[in-house]
Amino acid sequence: MTDFDTKNAFGFETRAIHAGAAPDAATGARNTPIHHSTSYVFDDVDHAASLFNLQTFGFIYSRLTNPTVAVLEERIANLEGGRAACAAGSGHAAQFLAFFTLLEPGDHFVASRNLYGGSITQFGVSFKKLGWHCDFADPLNPETFRAALKENSKAIFIESVSNPSSVIGDIEAIADIARDSGIPLIVDNTMATPYLFNPIDHGADIVIHSTTKYLNGHGNSMGGIIVESGKFDWAQNDKFPSMTAPDDAYHGLTFYETFGDFGFTMRIRAVALRDFGPALSPTNAFMTLTGIETLPLRMNRHVANAETVAAWLEDHPAVAWVSYAGLRSSNSYKSKNKYFSKGCGSVFTFGLKGGYDAGTRLVEGCTLLSHLANVGDTRSLILHPASTTHRQLTEDQQIAADAGPDVVRISVGIETVEDIIADLDQALRGLRD
Ligand SMILES: *Cc1c(COP(=O)(O)O)cnc(C)c1O
Numbered sequence: 235m236t237d238f239d240t241k242n243a244f245g246f247e248t249r250a251i252h253a254g255a256a257p258d259a260a261t262g263a264r265n266t267p268i269h270h271s272t273s274y275v276f277d278d279v280d281h282a283a284s285l286f287n288l289q290t291f292g293f294i295y296s297r298l299t300n301p302t303v304a305v306l307e308e309r310i311a312n313l314e315g316g317r318a319a320c321a322a323g324s325g326h327a328a329q330f331l332a333f334f335t336l337l338e339p340g341d342h343f344v345a346s347r348n349l350y351g352g353s354i355t356q357f358g359v360s361f362k363k364l365g366w367h368c369d370f371a372d373p374l375n376p377e378t379f380r381a382a383l384k385e386n387s388k389a390i391f392i393e394s395v396s397n398p399s400s401v402i403g404d405i406e407a408i409a410d411i412a413r414d415s416g417i418p419l420i421v422d423n424t425m426a427t428p429y430l431f432n433p434i435d436h437g438a439d440i441v442i443h444s445t446t447k448y449l450n451g452h453g454n455s456m457g458g459i460i461v462e463s464g465k466f467d468w469a470q471n472d473k474f475p476s477m478t479a480p481d482d483a484y485h486g487l488t489f490y491e492t493f494g495d496f497g498f499t500m501r502i503r504a505v506a507l508r509d510f511g512p513a514l515s516p517t518n519a520f521m522t523l524t525g526i527e528t529l530p531l532r533m534n535r536h537v538a539n540a541e542t543v544a545a546w547l548e549d550h551p552a553v554a555w556v557s558y559a560g561l562r563s564s565n566s567y568k569s570k571n572k573y574f575s576k577g578c579g580s581v582f583t584f585g586l587k588g589g590y591d592a593g594t595r596l597v598e599g600c601t602l603l604s605h606l607a608n609v610g611d612t613r614s615l616i617l618h619p620a621s622t623t624h625r626q627l628t629e630d631q632q633i634a635a636d637a638g639p640d641v642v643r644i645s646v647g648i649e650t651v652e653d654i655i656a657d658l659d660q661a662l663r664g665l666r667d
Pocket of ligand 1: 326327350393
């Protein structure tokens with residue numbers, strides 16, 4: 235443990251570069267080495283036995299733990315002010331591992347209706363096959379979460395700032411509802427990153443990231459991570475047998491009793507990651523660690539560019555509306571000012587007066603902005619959801635998912651802002667022809 239492992243000992247920029255990392259003990263390498271080894275030699279038979287019994291911490295096999303991935307886990311846990319973290323091969327894998335650890339077949343949870351489209355499908359369709367049921371509530375009306383809770387509800391899940399429509403609910407009010415029910419609040423903090431917002435400071439018990447987006451930041455590596463606050467009392471009720479009941483696979487060990495404030499992370503790693511296997515590759519961990527070193531610089535620039543582009547679009551005659559929490563016109567502006575003093579990211583949606591045709595022609599007319607399905611890259615990205623990610627849905631379903639025919643999603647990059655605007659301007663002008 236280095237001094238960097240205390241959240242308050244150093245500033246965010248310092249921790250983004252140093253937390254979890256130290257010069258390599260064997261070689262002195264200053265940067266974190268990429269440990270491309272599947273497995274690790276045991277000292278002797280007793281050492282091996284104690285590793286397998288979870289009595290000693292160390293490396294066995296890279297599906298469970300890897301030294302490069304471990305640096306990333308420590309760094310993000312530190313930046314979020316959490317107790318511990320477990321990385322996964324993608325954001326969706328991280329969500330699966332967290333819910334597998336929380337839910338039994340037949341259980342239920344309540345999620346925000348304003349989520350990344352892939353999460354709506356994962357929760358609403360694929361999880362059903364495992365007997366896990368999800369109802370959706372409105373983050374701008376926290377009491378809808380309380381109303382949707384059932385006897386067998388085991389979690390509330392929201393995005394701190396939603397992808398793609400930049401909706402910010404009253405996070406503390408939603409955290410209070412979870413606390414009243416004795417269940418954890420899970421916050422997907424992907425669109426904010428720990429630089430702009432720390433959900434744990436506002437009542438979240440578990441934070442999830444798709445590191446694929448701003449944390450990596452360069453559009454080159456998939457990844458996901460689950461961070462636990464260490465503050466949730468898993469024994470306050472009998473809702474979480476994964477945490478409080480003896481585990482046969484580990485000689486009757488009880489994860490919460492044995493590991494306490496990092497028991498959830500241990501259970502995810504030692505059972506869910508072990509048995510389902512979506513481990514993060516060490517190269518992706520290295521790429522993401524490198525990205526995080528410049529996270530504060532990039533996020534400041536993403537926010538400044540997005541605020542300029544959003545205001546410019548709002549004044550454009552071809553644009554009907556802009557949904558960005560940083561604009562006064564947004565129904566999330568109050569929560570943005572309460573929770574996001576450094577800005578609310580650079581992903582948002584806007585509507586074209588020309589509808590579906592205008593949307594497809596705009597994305598084809600852009601030359602600097604890339605037409606693709608990702609967000610949180612250094613490059614500016616643009617997408618027309620109704621003709622791509624949401625094309626299987628009916629028009630009513632598209633509208634319900636904030637992906638109606640007129641909607642365009644943009645992820646504002648860190649290029650020269652005048653160049654981003656010039657490209658949008660020429661593409662929007664092309665709509666008149
Ligand atoms: C991309 C994304 C995910 C899914 O992450 P993957 O790394 O693509 O699996 C989940 N939540 C949000 C908010 C996202 O933007």
